[in-house]
Amino acid sequence: MNSKSKNNIFLQIVLWLIILAFTVPTLWLFLTSIKTRVDAFAMPPKWIFKPVVSNYLTVLHNKSFMHYYLNSVMVAIATTALGLLLGVPAGYALSRYNFKKKDDLAFWILSTRMAPPILVIVPFYLLFRRIHLLDTLAGLVLVYATFSLAFVTWMMKGYFDGLPRDLEEASRVDGATRLRCIVSVILPLSGPGLMASAIFTFISSWNEYFYALILTGTRSQTVPVAINSFITFEGIRWGEISAAGILILVPVVIFGLLVQKYLVSGLTMGAVK
Amino acid sequence: MYSKQCKQWWATIRRVLTLETRLAPFQLLGPLIIVLFAITIFPTVYAIWASTLYWHLDVSAKHFVGIANFQHMFYDLRFWNAFKNTAIFTVGSLICELVLGMAIALLMVNSHFGSRLSKSLILIPMLSTPVVVGLMWVLLYDPQFGLLNYLFNLVGLPRQSWLASEHYALVALIVIDIWEWTPFVVLILMAGLQSLPSDIYEAARCDGAGAWQAFRNVTLPLMKPFISIALVFRFMDAFRWFDTIYVVTKGGPGIATENWSMYGYLTGFSYLNMGYSAAMGVVMLIVIIAISQLIIKRLFTGYNN
Structure with missing residues (x-):
């Protein structure tokens, strides 16, 4: 497609109307989060009003919410660390070595993401109940490896494929071992790939709901599960829910926009470059 | 030595x-x-x-029943209702997302006012935490204070409580999925469009092809691999969709929006019938593998020819 061609004015307006439609729901959530209760339920809806931070203060002072927020942070970091630890070497091996059944193995790793969560949750729940891993952060991290490992392996395989082999050959001629090559030549050049894999794993762990809903309890809940605690018997406290929602969205949206360039290859696990 | x-x-x-x-x-x-x-x-x-066991956690009963769980599915109307909803969710959202996504991608791939900003804004829905997306839309759909009802009123349509209506709840959920995941399709198709060589368009233009003809006969066939990738990934997620449904309708009103994931979850973790829940998971796995293979084979072989 000739990307230099410019849309005419009419098409540009259509495009921006569509973009606007996609932006309004999030914008509305944000506006609700900085409205007083009265303003939030005003009809017709108010677009201009005096913003307040009281909803955010209520959420930030809510001890259990912050506890669950921290749980989410810890689970996401641990999931990412485990994913990188196991996935990066595997991705390197799939990229650089040839061995029998390599393609089958690579496809099997990819296919582990296909399993419907409802299939694996029953065994995990029953097993965790027996070995006392229910309602623990460690248990959740282990289950999250079901998606993070395939993710990191495939993304890093794609990234390593893009690095020329000459790099290693040169330093191996100089007498460096394979391990040394990886540590001091390949990894330093893989910054963007590692960063993108890490952020994707972080985002998918942060956003995950199904496993967290079933496997966690009052101690290890993650924040997506906990946000429902603002839906009380008196009704839904929309101001606070919106503020909590925005606080949940902020890290993933910022991280996601940071790795925008790698978003396509990340989300399709390298199927689209 | x-x-x-x-x-x-x-x-x-x-x-x-x-x-x-x-x-x-x-x-x-x-x-x-x-x-x-x-x-x-x-x-x-x-x-x-x-899946071959009769396994109830509440009465701690557990014994071998062979394929009884699978036989039970045939007579279980709720299972077929969930199947119907799964199919509607999947097909409905996939078609809409593909058409809308292609349109937006075609518009966005050409340079336009604020290219960079528009590319960032369109990403926000798919980065957002599904639970928050669900709550956001509950707020928008609210029968009294929701923004959507206000807009409906403006154009003279009556107020609706979409999520409480058996007819509209399914559509309301599909709209959420379209909002959340069309950007993903846009992203993939845009990567595809950018990779197409520009000289083939000049060739098509020289042969006297109009814009639609060029799209139909040149762009679309070349885009097949990208379309199939978007389809496979969207299919896998739409088919096992759970989080937003759980937050927005919990499968209700009644069982009007209950899909396989939702029914499987309730069977296992509300009714504590582990055997039947596992059997449903097995069926879902088989269907996912079969359909993914089908999409990949159909579209990729079409491309090679």
Whole structure:
């Protein structure tokens, strides 16, 4: 497609109307989060009003919410660390070595993401109940490896494929071992790939709901599960829910926009470059 | 003599540790394979075994029943209702997302006012946490204070409580999915469009093809691999959709928006019928594998011809 061609004015307006439609729901959530209760339920809806931070203060002072927020942070970091630890070497091996059944193995790793969560949750729940891993952060991290490992392996395989082999050959001629090559030549050049894999794993762990809903309890809940605690018997406290929602969205949206360039290859696990 | 042998061993160990031997790929892949095997193959086999059991947690009953769980599905109207909803969710959202996504991608790939900003804004829905997306839309759909009802009123349509209506709740959920995941399709198709060589368009133009003809006969066939990738990934997620449904309708009103994931979840973790829940998971796995293969084969072979 000739990307230099410019849309005419009419098409540009259509495009921006569509973009606007996609932006309004999030914008509305944000506006609700900085409205007083009265303003939030005003009809017709108010677009201009005096913003307040009281909803955010209520959420930030809510001890259990912050506890669950921290749980989410810890689970996401641990999931990412485990994913990188196991996935990066595997991705390197799939990229650089040839061995029998390599393609089958690579496809099997990819296919582990296909399993419907409802299939694996029953065994995990029953097993965790027996070995006392229910309602623990460690248990959740282990289950999250079901998606993070395939993710990191495939993304890093794609990234390593893009690095020329000459790099290693040169330093191996100089007498460096394979391990040394990886540590001091390949990894330093893989910054963007590692960063993108890490952020994707972080985002998918942060956003995950199904496993967290079933496997966690009052101690290890993650924040997506906990946000429902603002839906009380008196009704839904929309101001606070919106503020909590925005606080949940902020890290993933910022991280996601940071790795925008790698978003396509990340989300399709390298199927689209 | 002794120290020489010691040195040799030490040298061998060092060569293994520095990945100098032929074992290297297995050292690098081994840990991943072991962990992945433990957390995917084992649960799958366990679930298949569980699907042959009558297993209720509340009465701690557990005995072998063979294929009874699968036979039960045939007569279970709720299972077929969930199947129907799964199919509607999947087909409905996939078609809309593909058409809308292609339109937006075609508009966005050309330079326009604020290209960079528009590319960032369109990403926000798919980055957002699904639970928050669900709550956001509950707020928008609110029968009294929701923004959507206000807009409906403006154009003279009556107020609706979409999420409480058996007819509209399904559509309301599909709209959420379209909002959340069309950007993903846009992103993939845009990558595809950017990779197409521009000279083929000039050739098509020289042959006198109009814009629509060029799209239909040149762009679309070349975009097949990208369309199939978007389809496969969207299919896998739409088929097992759970989080937003759980937050927005919990499968209600009644069972009007209950899909397989939702029914499977309730069966296992509300009615504590583990055997039947596992059986549903097995059926879902088979369907996912079959349809993914079909999409990949159909579209990719079409491309090669």
